[in-house]
Amino acid sequence: xxxxxxxxxxLIKTRGQQVTLRCSPKSxxxxxxxxxxxxxxxxxFIFQYYEEEERQRGNFPDRFSGHQFPNYSSELNVNALLxxxxxxxxxxxxxxxxxxxxxxxxxxxxxxxx
Amino acid sequence: xxNIDQPTEMTATEGAIVQINCTYQTSGFNGxxxxxxxxxxxxxxxxxxxxxxxxxxxxxxxxxxxxxGYSYLLLKELQMKDSASYLCAHDNxxxxxxxxxxxxxxxxx
Numbered sequence: 001x002x003x004x005x006x007x008x009x010x011l012i013k014t015r016g017q018q019v020t021l022r023c024s025p026k027s028x029x030x031x032x033x034x035x036x037x038x039x040x041x042x043x044x045f046i047f048q049y050y051e052e053e054e055r056q057r058g059n060f061p062d063r064f065s066g067h068q069f070p071n072y073s074s075e076l077n078v079n080a081l082l083x084x085x086x087x088x089x090x091x092x093x094x095x096x097x098x099x100x101x102x103x104x105x106x107x108x109x110x111x112x113x114x
Numbered sequence: 115x116x117n118i119d120q121p122t123e124m125t126a127t128e129g130a131i132v133q134i135n136c137t138y139q140t141s142g143f144n145g146x147x148x149x150x151x152x153x154x155x156x157x158x159x160x161x162x163x164x165x166x167x168x169x170x171x172x173x174x175x176x177x178x179x180x181x182x183g184y185s186y187l188l189l190k191e192l193q194m195k196d197s198a199s200y201l202c203a204h205d206n207x208x209x210x211x212x213x214x215x216x217x218x219x220x221x222x223x
């Protein structure tokens with residue numbers, strides 16, 4: 001059983017560009033959350049998707065948007081990239097019928113904006 | 115508002131015991147979590163406390179006091195592989211976590 005997978009592993013973009021990150025949740029999970037983790041910091045919640053809709057959102061600008069597909073996979077899009085967007089982007093999946101602590105993280109996508 | 119605080123760095127010796135503290139403020143509470151994160155890797159679940167008291171799981175134990183907004187992670191018989199960042203997080207709006215800044219633990223021989 002594959003756990004949470006993310007692609008790509010690493011990405012280098014230029015300021016002003018747009019980027020799309022992808023996440024496939026653990027089998028049986030229907031909820032996907034995205035986090036941004038700057039170097040040396042804890043993860044910061046971006047948003048959460050359930051039933052193809054954004055259910056909760058953290059304190060991130062509208063440049064950050066997402067999508068969830070019928071197979072529960074998800075994408076994170078960031079427009080007009082800034083240097084400060086350089087971070088590790090983590091995807092976590094969980095089940096609405098599971099225990100709260102059953103949130104599994106993917107390996108992350110390391111985004112570098114130059 | 116919501117706030118979580120934990121020490122930035124700690125150092126301990128192999129075989130010793132170390133306690134990592136976490137204090138939090140939140141308008142709602144649905145559990146306190148500890149995650150371990152090795153450099154460049156995803157966080158992995160260590161423990162979950164929703165009631166006051168101590169939860170023991172092998173070499174790792176976690177304590178919670180909801181009235182004080184305080185938790186700690188206790189690591190016994192430290193091993194070199196325990197060198198990692200330890201993240202404290204609380205869950206107050208369902209399955210969305212608010213993480214602290216993380217404590218980077220270095221275990222020395």
